[in-house]
Amino acid sequence: MITPLDDFLAAAVRTATPLALAALGECITERSGVINIGLEGAIICGAFAATVTAGAVGGSSGVAAGFAAGAVAGVLVTLLFMLFTVYLRADQIITGTAITLFALGLTGLLYKTVYGTTGVGLTIPTTGELPIPGLSQLPVVGRAFFAQPLVTYGLYLVVPLLAWWFARTHAGLALRATGESPDAALAAGVQPRRVQALAVLTGGAFAGVAGATLVLAQSGTFVEGMSAGKGFIAIAIVVLGRWSPIGVAGAALLFGGASALQYLFQSLGWREVPYQLFLALPYVLTLLVLARASARAQAPAALARRELTLG
Amino acid sequence: MSAPAASPSVLTLRGVHKRFGDVHALRDVTLEVRPGTVHALLGENGAGKSTLMRVAFGLVRPDAGTIVVSGSPMATPFTPLQAIARGIGMVHQHFTLVSAMTVAENVALGASGRYAPDVVAARIRDIGERTGLVLDPAARVSDLPVSAQQRCEIVKALARDVRVLILDEPTAVLAPDEAAALLQWVRHFADADPSHAVVLITHKLRDALAMADDITVLRRGQRVLCAAARECTEASLADAMLGPDERARALDEEVVPHMTSHDDSVGAHHEVVFADALDVRDTRGVMRVKRASFAVRTGEIVGVAAVEGSGQHELLRAVAGLLPTTSGRLRVPDDIAFVPEDRHRDALLLDASLTENLALRDAGTRRGRLPWAEFAQRTRDLLDQRDVRAASATVLARTLSGGNQQKFILARALDDAPPALVVENPTRGLDFRATAAVHDALRDARDAGIAILLYSSDLDEVLQLADRVLALHDGELRAVPRDRDIVGRAMLGAAS
Numbered sequence: 134m135i136t137p138l139d140d141f142l143a144a145a146v147r148t149a150t151p152l153a154l155a156a157l158g159e160c161i162t163e164r165s166g167v168i169n170i171g172l173e174g175a176i177i178c179g180a181f182a183a184t185v186t187a188g189a190v191g192g193s194s195g196v197a198a199g200f201a202a203g204a205v206a207g208v209l210v211t212l213l214f215m216l217f218t219v220y221l222r223a224d225q226i227i228t229g230t231a232i233t234l235f236a237l238g239l240t241g242l243l244y245k246t247v248y249g250t251t252g253v254g255l256t257i258p259t260t261g262e263l264p265i266p267g268l269s270q271l272p273v274v275g276r277a278f279f280a281q282p283l284v285t286y287g288l289y290l291v292v293p294l295l296a297w298w299f300a301r302t303h304a305g306l307a308l309r310a311t312g313e314s315p316d317a318a319l320a321a322g323v324q325p326r327r328v329q330a331l332a333v334l335t336g337g338a339f340a341g342v343a344g345a346t347l348v349l350a351q352s353g354t355f356v357e358g359m360s361a362g363k364g365f366i367a368i369a370i371v372v373l374g375r376w377s378p379i380g381v382a383g384a385a386l387l388f389g390g391a392s393a394l395q396y397l398f399q400s401l402g403w404r405e406v407p408y409q410l411f412l413a414l415p416y417v418l419t420l421l422v423l424a425r426a427s428a429r430a431q432a433p434a435a436l437a438r439r440e441l442t443l444g
Numbered sequence: 445m446s447a448p449a450a451s452p453s454v455l456t457l458r459g460v461h462k463r464f465g466d467v468h469a470l471r472d473v474t475l476e477v478r479p480g481t482v483h484a485l486l487g488e489n490g491a492g493k494s495t496l497m498r499v500a501f502g503l504v505r506p507d508a509g510t511i512v513v514s515g516s517p518m519a520t521p522f523t524p525l526q527a528i529a530r531g532i533g534m535v536h537q538h539f540t541l542v543s544a545m546t547v548a549e550n551v552a553l554g555a556s557g558r559y560a561p562d563v564v565a566a567r568i569r570d571i572g573e574r575t576g577l578v579l580d581p582a583a584r585v586s587d588l589p590v591s592a593q594q595r596c597e598i599v600k601a602l603a604r605d606v607r608v609l610i611l612d613e614p615t616a617v618l619a620p621d622e623a624a625a626l627l628q629w630v631r632h633f634a635d636a637d638p639s640h641a642v643v644l645i646t647h648k649l650r651d652a653l654a655m656a657d658d659i660t661v662l663r664r665g666q667r668v669l670c671a672a673a674r675e676c677t678e679a680s681l682a683d684a685m686l687g688p689d690e691r692a693r694a695l696d697e698e699v700v701p702h703m704t705s706h707d708d709s710v711g712a713h714h715e716v717v718f719a720d721a722l723d724v725r726d727t728r729g730v731m732r733v734k735r736a737s738f739a740v741r742t743g744e745i746v747g748v749a750a751v752e753g754s755g756q757h758e759l760l761r762a763v764a765g766l767l768p769t770t771s772g773r774l775r776v777p778d779d780i781a782f783v784p785e786d787r788h789r790d791a792l793l794l795d796a797s798l799t800e801n802l803a804l805r806d807a808g809t810r811r812g813r814l815p816w817a818e819f820a821q822r823t824r825d826l827l828d829q830r831d832v833r834a835a836s837a838t839v840l841a842r843t844l845s846g847g848n849q850q851k852f853i854l855a856r857a858l859d860d861a862p863p864a865l866v867v868e869n870p871t872r873g874l875d876f877r878a879t880a881a882v883h884d885a886l887r888d889a890r891d892a893g894i895a896i897l898l899y900s901s902d903l904d905e906v907l908q909l910a911d912r913v914l915a916l917h918d919g920e921l922r923a924v925p926r927d928r929d930i931v932g933r934a935m936l937g938a939a940s
Contacts, residue, residue: 137797184920193738194483199651249449273589301558301559301560301561302557302558302559303552303553303554303555303556303558303559305554305559306545306552306559307553307554308550309542309544309545310542310545310549310553313542313543313544313545314540314541314542314543316540317539317540317541317550317553318542318553318554319503319524319527319541320503320524320540320542321523321553321554321600322525322528322554323539323553323554324523324525337695396786413491431544434544
């Protein structure tokens with residue numbers, strides 16, 4: 134039998150999935166010393182491209198094509214950000230903000246152009262939950278963690294893989310060194326510009342997939358501005374997760390849980406509490422945790438630095 | 445000219461030109477490093493030594509000139525990656541270590557494929573056994589003392605089978621014994637294998653003469669001397685570095701300590717700064733100064749000698765009123781002046797005018813309208829009286845040379861004739877001339893009756909300036925005689 138707690142946990146993991154994807158990508162980006170405020174823009178572009186592509190292709194291959202298109206769109210819009218910040222060394226905050234505003238406007242415009250006023254309707258194929266036999270029957274955690282769309286299971290692999298890659302490969306070392314001290318990286322034979330370019334684009338791909346997840350695994354449709362600040366929440370999640378993949382996954386789950394509390398309270402019949410309070414909860418949580426954690430926070434030392442090397 | 449075919453040089457730079465904007469940093473410079481030798485590269489600050497070696501390591505792209513490594517000319521652009529692949533390693537004056545990473549991670553940085561900490565750790569231990577450069581592979585670089593960080597830089601180069609090692613002012617941050625050990629190691633490395641060579645960038649004539657086989661001197665971006673070390677003398681090198689006019693003064697400054705002004709017949713010297721059993725914690729709460737007791741009297745310079753990170757940073761700031769003391773007694777005048785070591789970060793607003801920088805001094809205690817006309821006049825007076833070379837009082841602080849910036853900071857600190865002054869590395873990064881000017885200004889202040897507490901990471905500077913010396917080791921302060929050997933030992937914590 135399904136309890137309110139099961140619902141709550143399942144909703145928490147479901148809400149956490151796109152957040153975790155975007156935040157892991159941003160984690161890679163920030164470890165190279167670049168902060169991509171344009172993440173929100175990459176998410177919404179990914180969502181739109183996924184909608185159009187999945188609708189055009191249709192069927193279960195439409196879902197796969199949608200995810201791929203989301204990744205590509207995320208990379209393309211981030212390419213613009215990357216060229217300005219990594220190669221022209223423009224200010225990262227201003228460029229990122231511009232990219233986000235641009236992407237929100239562009240997807241809104243394209244949406245009206247493609248679908249007119251009628252909207253997408255129910256023509257988009259979506260990915261359903263794929264319960265893992267056995268595991269999904271476990272008490273409490275079973276349904277929450279093992280009756281989810283495929284993309285969530287993908288995260289279970291990506292998170293430890295990324296943690297291993299950061300710590301145990303020379304490429305991971307080069308990434309971290311670039312974010313800490315581009316001068317030291319350069320002197321050791323690393324090419325900081327290239328590392329940053331690749332890290333930023335990878336982050337864009339993750340954000341694009343996060344956007345595709347919103348459409349293909351959750352809402353089943355595109356709505357203007359549907360990213361709804363998830364890019365910015367993802368940036369907070371990276372700080373909360375201390376720039377480590379495991380930490381980021383945990384922080385994303387915490388945020389997913391805070392967002393899902395509204396379902397729990399609704400099902401418990403606490404209807405007199407305004408739902409806006411629950412919407413505000415993740416943000417209040419961010420402030421509280423960051424205020425306590427900031428003393429120990431260890432951001433990459435060269436984060437958001439414009440000049441790449443002193444030489 | 446070309447290298448003799450019989451013994452091709454391991455590293456040749458020929459006809460190197462480099463401009464940075466209007467500044468001609470290198471003009472047709474040629475350097476030839478013979479195998480199995482230590483080659484000293486001498487020159488004043490700004491002479492182009494570091495720039496030349498950054499060209500050799502691929503960090504600076506020259507406007508013209510060729511780089512030849514072991515007989516084969518290098519294609520352009522020449523990058524650090526290619527330099528490393530060709531067996532060139534460089535230890536920069538400002539270390540290029542990632543301080544948040546471990547020693548092993550720093551050593552491994554730049555390679556490709558899987559990173560196995562155990563393998564790298566074994567390699568570091570192996571290098572430690574062979575060369576005596578012992579390090580803990582798992583230690584975080586930010587926790588290491590400066591001398592160990594330097595070892596880490598060298599081990600990083602050795603781990604890549606470096607044959608030509610470029611060391612940029614390697615002894616600047618070391619205590620005397622550590623410096624001597626390092627130079628000995630350099631000699632040993634060059635002798636160990638005929639394919640090895642070391643380029644030693646330095647401004648210390650004695651080190652060059654004692655260690656090097658060949659010496660090249662740069663002055664204002666040009667090569668002015670290239671000779672075997674045994675044909676050089678301190679006088680001939682100083683001539684070449686400074687040009688004949690400046691030589692007499694500089695040598696006097698470096699070799700002969702000035703007479704101190706201690707004349708007990710002149711009134712009673714009363715204690716201006718007084719500390720008794722003083723404990724100071726740093727901003728993270730770590731105890732950095734333990735039960736320090738000392739006094740600074742009117743008209744004397746008390747010098748603190750210490751290796752990096754011994755607690756001098758905190759001691760000076762506590763005396764200057766910038767850091768609270770944990771326990772003990774500390775008596776200092778309210779208007780004590782402080783000249784911090786990082787003048788760009790802590791002492792000046794680089795993009796503000798000199799007048800504005802002067803006005804900053806008491807900004808925290810003033811109320812109401814700013815009397816700009818008065819500040820401008822005071823700034824002009826300062827520039828005149830203290831020989832600060834600036835076009836006017838309205839130019840940006842950034843436009844002044846490092847020496848003139850420091851003279852200005854010192855003049856500003858001394859403007860109201862404070863009873864006491866705390867100075868930290870007052871001549872860091874300055875050339876001979878500017879150093880001499882700052883030293884003169886400090887001695888004048890002392891002779892005018894100001895009590896001065898001085899720290900310099902250059903022990904020779906402490907010995908030159910100080911009337912009394914305090915050695916600080918691991919937070920423990922004690923008075924020591926003004927003797928280079930004794931002070932050097934005390935800095936390292938050895939019993940006298």
